[in-house]
Amino acid sequence: MKIAFYGSSLVSSYWNGAATYYRGLLRDLAARGHEITFYEPDAFDRQQHRDIDPPHWARSVVYPATDEALAKVLAEARQADVVVKASGVGVFDTELLQGVIRNAAPHAIRIFWDVDAAATLDEMRTAEDHPLREALKQLDLVFTYGGGDPVVDAYEGFGARRCVPIYNALDPATHHPVDPDPRFTADLAFLGNRLPDREARVEEFFLKPAAALPERQFLIGGNGWQWKELPGNVRHLGHVGTAEHNAFNCTPLAVLNVARDSMANIGFSPATRVFEAAGAAACLITDAWEGIELFLKPDEEVLVARDGQDVAEHVRALTPQRAQAIGEAALARVLAEHTYSLRGAQVDAILADEAAQMRSAA
Known part of the structure; x- marks a missing residue:
């Protein structure tokens, strides 16, 4: 599948603790044959503190934090089979959420991927006009960084059709024993x-x-x-x-x-x-x-x-x-x-199941 992923950053962990999570999962999904494009804004000096070069397993698109650039990258969502808006991008979060839903192709699986579910749920509890409350009605899936049954119950209580925790894990190619420094x-x-x-x-x-x-x-x-x-x-x-x-x-x-x-x-x-x-x-x-x-x-x-x-x-x-x-x-x-290979297999199976359900309902 073609996956359009709108997140904080794939190439920089600077003020971006989710970087290794994105890398581990998306690398494994790419190895399973998915075609991934990761869209990230040039913000918070992340591009000046890159940890990796753009990887060969994903197309990396860094866009200026401007309205014009935002509209351009959101338009590309139309070409994807799966569109993902991650939490905590830091700029244009509401616009990205609404934009990926608006621009997604009719057959596309629309996902909100929450890498800080506890904080997001706290915000939704205290703000009845939180944009995610309305967006949940139009999303097919919510993936979360973790949280177990309490997070699943909370998200489904807010109207999510399906919420699945995809836990952090180990990418042994990246994190492994080395000599002391x-x-x-x-x-x-x-x-x-x-x-x-x-x-x-x-x-x-x-x-x-x-x-x-x-x-x-x-x-x-x-x-x-x-x-x-x-x-x-x-x-x-x-x-x-x-x-x-x-x-x-x-x-x-x-x-x-x-x-x-x-x-x-x-x-x-x-x-x-x-x-x-x-x-x-x-x-x-x-x-x-x-x-x-x-x-x-x-x-x-x-x-x-x-x-x-x-x-x-x-x-x-x-x-x-x-x-x-x-x-x-x-x-x-x-x-x-607890490896990203196991987590990737979980996500891959869920996407295949969602796609099959959408085809049968068409």
Whole structure:
């Protein structure tokens, strides 16, 4: 099928945590024979911070953030068998949503792909005129970054015909064990941009343990933390490109995952970082969230912390030998059960089913 995908960015992870998710899924779908065009606006300096060149498996279209350019790329939706509007593009989100529905060919499968479902649902609950409420009536599918039954029930309660979580996963060609890099030496490292609904949890699960363990080394990567007052034993790196994620995960004794407030409340939504870390055979410490055992087994494949004190205790008790054992067990689990090849097969089957239903109804 020809897939027109309107998202934030395929070629840059700068202020764009969904980049590796898009890459893993769309690369696999391309390998299954789908013809993919990814449309992304030139916005937020993402094009100045590219992680990859335009891939051979997708046509990459970068358009100026202007009304004229928007109309031009939306017109191309008419040529597609599947049109996708992803959440969080950052510019023209409403116009893109309405435009892909308006311009889609009669036979096309129309999809909203939500990479931040908890935040989107919160917005819809508080805004009766939210554009997605009306758009759901005209969409064939909603895919989400995760969320389990709570997200499915919420979306279908708002009128979605069908909502399916497509969870994050591992692309073993991109994220895998590498040699340690001295630049990332630490006892505990955290990678994530500074966002309003994440900051308090980073303070609790990362900065509080750092203050409690002044003799240990802590490392934080991501945009925005340079303006945050940090303990003296916390080193800040700034943006860490995708090409350096493996070394960032492999080098420290352990790495930390912290869910954003909204996702922690929903549960069943492992962040991309969980699978990136497991793919690099890193020892992962994560804040507790509902459903984690469906992805990694606590105490054997991941260490779970209820609060900052738990994080500090995990770091104190962790030896290099145990960290290695946990990381290797996590890698084996995700290779067996949580790869983008498996997720791609899921999406491919759903698209085939939708297309068959539409043909039979015609």
